[in-house]
Amino acid sequence: MFDWNDLRHFLAVARTGSTLAAGHALRVSQTTAARRIAALEQALGVALFERRQSGYALTPAGEALRAHAEAVEAAASGFADAAAKQDREASGTVRLSAQEIHAITVLAPILRDLHQAHPAIRIELDTSEAMRDLAAGEADIALRSVRRPSGGGLVCRRVADEPWTAYCSRSYAAANGIPENVEAFRRHTLIGGGGEGIWRIYRNWLAQHGLESSVMIQHGSLTGVFAAVRSGAGIAVLPCFVADADPELVRCMPVPPNVERGVWLVTHERLRHVPRVRVVMDFLAAELTRVARRQARD
Structure with missing residues (x-):
């Protein structure tokens, strides 16, 4: 079985009459174009060109096969156009x-x-x-x-990446300041909740730092926690990917490493x-x- 890409070289040489011109057209070297023609002839067992001093001339067999090669070229072009149309017309x-x-x-x-x-x-x-x-x-x-x-x-x-850290709103920070360390969180209102899976992780973080008693508002969804923080009601741990996109929110703690x-x-x-x-x-x-x-x- 021959390499389908060799047909491009066959047509380029047939149209230009030389491997040099075909190489320029296909942006390959003259040596590559000549090697491709030789490989195609060997695979087919047919001489496609006569090598002359003036260039390459199609043999009768080459002339007979040229129309078939052009049909393959047209089919490949049609396939590419149809694929591009599918992409343009994605619906x-x-x-x-x-x-x-x-x-x-x-x-x-x-x-x-x-x-x-x-x-x-x-x-x-x-x-x-x-x-x-x-x-x-x-x-x-x-x-x-x-x-x-x-x-x-x-x-x-x-x-x-999705690290989590503590956030408050700009209005909350202006009224209450931003805690400088975990110990300072005890003097602030914390917002808890976020749904079963999130609250389990969040509550563990609070427990590790002895802050569970500082939670004064608890929401059943992460959206509720986010809205409460944004309103200035208090501080909560939120995903940085979401919170950093909101200009109304500010970080109360650095982002943890090794996310x-x-x-x-x-x-x-x-x-x-x-x-x-x-x-x-x-x-x-x-x-x-x-x-x-x-x-x-x-």
């Missing part, structure tokens, strides 16, 4: 699963820009606390905050090449990565 519904806190903060402006760039794509945003089963088709794409997504057949992109958790975009391998899913994955990955890099610079 339909993409079901995106994300935590509510991500949906109302970093994702909101990104989804606005996605719609402007690809108006034929419709996003169904699922902010359920339940982790959707991508293998079972419960969602097309998921934005997850985990150490590493688990499950068979998943295609994952880590778009950001294990990350923000991941996840889809299933059976969907990764579906045009509308690929477009949304690529767009979200680029924009979320840009947000993370901007935060790292700041």
Whole structure:
């Protein structure tokens, strides 16, 4: 079986009459063009050109095969055009699963820009606390905050690290100051909660520092904790990826080193090449990565 790419060299030499000119046209060396022609002739067992002092001339066999090579070239070009059209015309519904806190903060402006760039794509945003089963088709794409997504057949992109630290609002800081160390947190109002999984981790952090009794407001969701901090009600530990994107919030403690958790975009391998899913994955990955890099610079 011959190399399909050799047909490009065959047509270039047939059209220009020399391996030098064909090499220029294909941006390869003359030696490469000549080697490709020789390899194609050997694979086919047919002499395609007569080597003359003035250049390369098609043999009768070469003339007979030229039309077939041009048909292959046209088919390849048509294939590429059709693929590009699929990408340009990506349309339909993409079901995106994300935590509510991500949906109302970093994702909101990104989804606005996605719609402007690809108006034929419709996003169904699922902010359920339940982790959707991508293998079972419960969602097309998921934005997850985990150490590493688990499950068979998943295609994952880590778009950001996700350290957590304590935050308050600018108005709270102006009225009450910012605690300079963990001991100073005892003189401030702390906000707890965030949902079962988050509260378990958060409560352990409070217990380690003897701060459980300082929690005066508790919310059942991370969105509630975020809103309470933003309102100036007190201090809470929040994900930096979300909190740093809000100009109203300020850090009360440094970001811890050695971050294990990350923000991941996840889809299933059976969907990764579906045009509308690929477009949304690529767009979200680029924009979320840009947000993370901007935060790292700041």
